[in-house]
Amino acid sequence: MSAFWAQLIVGLEWTFFGYFLCITAAYLALHYVAVFSIIDYMRDHRAEYLPQNLPDYQPPISILIPAFNEERSINSTIHSLLQLDYPEFEVVIVSDGSTDSTLSSVIREFSMVEFPEAYRQRIRTEKVRGIYASTRYPNVRLVDKVNGGKADALNAGINCVRYPLICSIDADCILHRTSLGRVVRPFLEDSSTVASGGVVRVLNGCTVKDGFLEKVDLPRRLLPMFQNVEYLRAFLFGRMGWSPSNALLVISGAFGVFRKERVVAIGGYRTDTVGEDMDLVVRLHRRAREQRRPYRITFVPDPICWTEVPSDLKSLMGQRMRWQRGLAESLVPNVGLVFRRRAGAVGWLAFPFMFLFELVGPIVEIVGYISMIVLWWFHLIPLQTFLVFLFLAVGMGIMLSTNAIFLEELSFQMYPRVGQQLRLFLAALLENIGYRQLIAFWRVIGMLKWLFSGTARSHWGEIARDGSWQHPKGAGEAGTREDASA
Amino acid sequence: MDFDALNIAAPLVEFAFWLGVAVTAITLVMLAVTLVMRRVALRRDRIYLEAVARWRPLIVAEPRAAGAAGAAGADGLPRLSARDRSGFIRVWNEVHESLHGGTTDNLARIARETGLEPQLYGALQSRSFHDRVMALIALGHVRSAASFTHLVTHLHDMSPIMSLCAARALMQVDPERAAPLLVRRIVERSDWSQGNIAVILQEAGGALVSGPLTEATRTAHGELASRLIRLLAGVSPASAAPIIRSWLLAAENEHVVSTCLQVMSNAPDLDCVRPLLAHPRWHVRMLAAATLGRLGVPGDEQRLIAMLSDRQWWVRYRAAGGLLHLSFVGPERLRQIQDTQSDTYARDIITHVLAEQAIGGAA
Numbered sequence: 001m002s003a004f005w006a007q008l009i010v011g012l013e014w015t016f017f018g019y020f021l022c023i024t025a026a027y028l029a030l031h032y033v034a035v036f037s038i039i040d041y042m043r044d045h046r047a048e049y050l051p052q053n054l055p056d057y058q059p060p061i062s063i064l065i066p067a068f069n070e071e072r073s074i075n076s077t078i079h080s081l082l083q084l085d086y087p088e089f090e091v092v093i094v095s096d097g098s099t100d101s102t103l104s105s106v107i108r109e110f111s112m113v114e115f116p117e118a119y120r121q122r123i124r125t126e127k128v129r130g131i132y133a134s135t136r137y138p139n140v141r142l143v144d145k146v147n148g149g150k151a152d153a154l155n156a157g158i159n160c161v162r163y164p165l166i167c168s169i170d171a172d173c174i175l176h177r178t179s180l181g182r183v184v185r186p187f188l189e190d191s192s193t194v195a196s197g198g199v200v201r202v203l204n205g206c207t208v209k210d211g212f213l214e215k216v217d218l219p220r221r222l223l224p225m226f227q228n229v230e231y232l233r234a235f236l237f238g239r240m241g242w243s244p245s246n247a248l249l250v251i252s253g254a255f256g257v258f259r260k261e262r263v264v265a266i267g268g269y270r271t272d273t274v275g276e277d278m279d280l281v282v283r284l285h286r287r288a289r290e291q292r293r294p295y296r297i298t299f300v301p302d303p304i305c306w307t308e309v310p311s312d313l314k315s316l317m318g319q320r321m322r323w324q325r326g327l328a329e330s331l332v333p334n335v336g337l338v339f340r341r342r343a344g345a346v347g348w349l350a351f352p353f354m355f356l357f358e359l360v361g362p363i364v365e366i367v368g369y370i371s372m373i374v375l376w377w378f379h380l381i382p383l384q385t386f387l388v389f390l391f392l393a394v395g396m397g398i399m400l401s402t403n404a405i406f407l408e409e410l411s412f413q414m415y416p417r418v419g420q421q422l423r424l425f426l427a428a429l430l431e432n433i434g435y436r437q438l439i440a441f442w443r444v445i446g447m448l449k450w451l452f453s454g455t456a457r458s459h460w461g462e463i464a465r466d467g468s469w470q471h472p473k474g475a476g477e478a479g480t481r482e483d484a485s486a
Numbered sequence: 487m488d489f490d491a492l493n494i495a496a497p498l499v500e501f502a503f504w505l506g507v508a509v510t511a512i513t514l515v516m517l518a519v520t521l522v523m524r525r526v527a528l529r530r531d532r533i534y535l536e537a538v539a540r541w542r543p544l545i546v547a548e549p550r551a552a553g554a555a556g557a558a559g560a561d562g563l564p565r566l567s568a569r570d571r572s573g574f575i576r577v578w579n580e581v582h583e584s585l586h587g588g589t590t591d592n593l594a595r596i597a598r599e600t601g602l603e604p605q606l607y608g609a610l611q612s613r614s615f616h617d618r619v620m621a622l623i624a625l626g627h628v629r630s631a632a633s634f635t636h637l638v639t640h641l642h643d644m645s646p647i648m649s650l651c652a653a654r655a656l657m658q659v660d661p662e663r664a665a666p667l668l669v670r671r672i673v674e675r676s677d678w679s680q681g682n683i684a685v686i687l688q689e690a691g692g693a694l695v696s697g698p699l700t701e702a703t704r705t706a707h708g709e710l711a712s713r714l715i716r717l718l719a720g721v722s723p724a725s726a727a728p729i730i731r732s733w734l735l736a737a738e739n740e741h742v743v744s745t746c747l748q749v750m751s752n753a754p755d756l757d758c759v760r761p762l763l764a765h766p767r768w769h770v771r772m773l774a775a776a777t778l779g780r781l782g783v784p785g786d787e788q789r790l791i792a793m794l795s796d797r798q799w800w801v802r803y804r805a806a807g808g809l810l811h812l813s814f815v816g817p818e819r820l821r822q823i824q825d826t827q828s829d830t831y832a833r834d835i836i837t838h839v840l841a842e843q844a845i846g847g848a849a
Contacts, residue, residue: 051685057684389502
């Protein structure tokens with residue numbers, strides 16, 4: 001019996017250690033690819049070397065803003081979008097059965113009148129109650145529909161849009177004036193591009209004036225600061241690493257551009273998942289691979305979209321549980337993409353990576369921590385062994401975060417002061433002690449919820465925001481909403 | 487319990503420990519590298535901004551001085567140092583771009599007196615991509631015939647940005663000599679952005695490039711034909727017209743046909759467009775309806791009315807919009823047409839485009 005237990009413990013140690021080495025090697029490989037991709041990108045886009053494209057060569061874009069109870073931010077978001085530096089675009093706001101004054105507020109602010117739209121339901125959605133058009137801004141329309149979740153709102157918007165490219169953005173996001181021009185660039189450079197996504201950055205700590213970012217700074221509170229480091233990791237090497245091999249599986253729902261006909265061809269956003277943004281990208285890959293159609297899904301690393309991240313534990317917990325659930329709901333139904341003859345890097349590398357390390361990773365991590373603690377508690381392993389594994393796990397996490405800070409320095413240098421860099425490094429250090437483990441734990445709970453409660457309808461996550469970037473002297477803005485995944 | 491077997495794991499623990507030490511060391515090195523890079527970047531930016539601050543007033547003042555007092559005012563220009571080169575080139579390029587075709591004689595004189603041209607050849611050998619591209623842009627503004635061969639070398643660069651900047655500079659230096667070279671590269675380089683090429687061609691003027699571009703377009707097929715037709719129609723609609731006509735008549739490649747419909751501007755060729763209203767692909771029918779709306783003659787009204795009952799929303803929408811755009815139809819006539827329609831879809835789409843027109847939207 002004792003030999004059995006001893007063998008089991010040794011086996012466990014080797015298993016966790018092997019898994020740990022694999023996940024770290026995979027992340028380091030991604031980092032390596034991302035470094036070269038960012039160097040290439042920065043080389044070509046450090047400055048505007050060529051004159052601006054002729055307007056005829058900039059495809060018109062329909063910007064979709066799904067909104068549910070966004071009365072506090074929706075008008076300023078629309079006003080800021082109207083100032084975007086792009087030749088031709090329309091803004092379509094979809095109020096998903098808002099119960100606050102979102103609808104009346106937009107109608108009043110933009111002098112909207114009911115519009116006799118010859119509505120065609122290319123994608124099935126909840127009932128559309130009415131469509132409004134602005135008499136002051138001919139490119140602004142509003143769709144009022146019965147509540148059906150974020151994916152359903154996006155689908156209703158797609159049914160209404162006029163242009164061949166659609167850009168989905170969250171109602172509380174802040175864009176640069178040049179954001180549309182940058183994110184649409186892949187479509188101009190490669191006609192097979194079906195989707196492109198941009199970097200989403202943390203808005204907490206920044207200053208926004210008239211709907212535009214005036215000053216970039218680091219968050220002052222610890223929780224948003226940790227998320228800032230996470231966002232750097234996720235976007236700068238998580239996504240930049242996959243993009244060159246056309247294996248990008250996630251485009252944030254907060255800001256992404258898609259070729260409309262390709263989205264309609266796969267039935268639009270799925271409404272029975274909380275991870276509709278990732279699911280859409282996975283299905284775009286799958287469909288194109290199945291049809292053997294040349295395509296590209298690209299990531300643009302310019303910092304083009306800024307969003308406020310949760311600054312309280314409850315909101316963060318809900319968000320991370322939803323994200324993990326969304327990840328599972330996107331991967332599992334599309335598992336047929338894996339290891340197919342023509343699956344390319346997405347089926348042979350990115351999908352297995354996401355499955356093994358992003359989906360299963362938190363479980364292994366938590367089980368690893370718990371088993372080590374239990375074994376040490378019962379004196380089955382010496383304290384030294386426990387501490388060595390902890391040292392390695394934490395050290396590896398800090399190294400990956402430091403790599404992300406290095407990539408940030410290599411690219412956009414949004415935090416240029418040495419003091420800011422040291423604060424970022426301190427956050428990278430601290431987030432690996434407690435915060436990372438807590439996030440992994442919440443992700444496991446999200447997984448368990450998905451396993452035991454079946455599929456969920458796409459819904460609007462609730463996040464308490466402090467909004468200090470927008471109203472420096474005002475009171476907090478509690479209870480606004482955000483998308484189900486980033 | 488006997489846990490001697492756990493000793494098997496000892497080498498693993500030792501390995502893990504040393505791996506942890508290595509990881510910590512790498513982390514510290516990465517941090518140090520990041521901080522050093524920041525220091526270097528800050529120093530580089532400072533030098534750059536100092537040069538910009540030193541040269542901007544001189545360069546910006548010179549074109550004005552030329553307007554007011556001829557060539558006076560150049561005596562005080564200092565010699566351009568290697569340290570200032572990058573900042574100077576940037577300001578010099580910016581001022582050029584801001585003049586939008588205005589007189590640049592005085593900027594050229596500044597370049598001569600500061601010895602810019604030899605410095606630009608030096609910058610072309612720089613390891614910095616940014617400095618090389620900025621030098622190419624500046625050489626285009628200098629317009630020295632001696633730079634032509636240097637620029638041709640960079641026209642073949644693998645980087646689309648570098649080669650496009652070289653192409654633009656060549657067209658500024660000697661457009662007649664550069665046009666055939668440029669067109670050859672347009673044919674070969676599918677990674678060149680169409681929009682950028684269009685700007686370069688437009689800057690050069692249609693007359694110079696239309697000859698070689700027309701030749702290339704005539705022999706092109708598929709995706710390439712589509713690209714070239716669009717560019718040719720932009721610089722010389724008259725040269726593009728016969729090629730567009732032949733593609734529309736053949737109606738073989740729907741992608742090229744779609745491009746032709748989007749860019750055609752020759753009303754007499756509408757006889758090739760009308761049969762496309764019955765094309766099996768809806769996007770071809772839609773573009774044909776839009777083209778008739780842009781260029782149509784009275785007889786086309788009935789054809790567009792028939793399209794109001796097409797099974798595709800977009801075809802109906804473009805047909806209704808097209809009717810509205812026809813100068814001899816207008817909103818009143820469109821309402822009359824609506825009254826005669828028995829098809830609900832046709833009536834709805836007319837209501838839609840009329841409302842859109844009333845609020846100033848894009849019908």
